[in-house]
Amino acid sequence: MRRGTVHDDVANHLGGVAGHAGIFATAADLAAIGQMLLAGGTHQGKRILAAATVRRMLTNQNAGKPAIDPERPNRTSAHGLGVVINQTWFMGRLASSRTFGHTGFAGPSLLVDPNRKLVLALLTNRAHPNWSWSNPDPVRAAVGDLLAREVN
Helix, strand or coil: CCCCCCCCHHHHHCCCCECCECCCCCHHHHHHHHHHHHCCCEECCEECCCHHHHHHHCCCCCCCCCCCCCCCCCCCCCECCCCEECCHHHHCCCCCCCCEEEECCCCCEEEEECCCCEEEEECCCCCCCCCCCCCCHHHHHHHHHHHHHHHC
16 A cells, blocks of 8 residues: 555546546545534634634535536535535445535545434555546445445
8 A cells, every 4th residue: 555645647647636636535534524524613622723714615516507417316505615516426325415525536425414424435546556446436435325324
């Protein structure tokens, strides 16, 4: 496993530093972010984000706008601030309308379902050891479906 090396070609071209890639975390740390958002901006009794900020993050900022990519089914324009909302293409068919999350280029994702109080931190790397795994979305959705079924 490679640690600390960005597998995004654009970031590599820029020396490994780019605004869209290169954040490294453990599954536990990523899950802590999801738990903090579920708790309205607090983590372990400490305020990290203002409650109003979290509400804005989790509110669709694109209500009424057309889908971002009409060629790809199940993708809507529902985006909060830094997260996408109710995107079954990676969250799975069992995601609720309030489910939100974020994906990464190499395949990782954070999925948070407030209705079920679930957080899923999925760490994958489609670029290592080679580019043989081209589309992480079916795996993301399948894992989301599996988790949702297990807790119902």
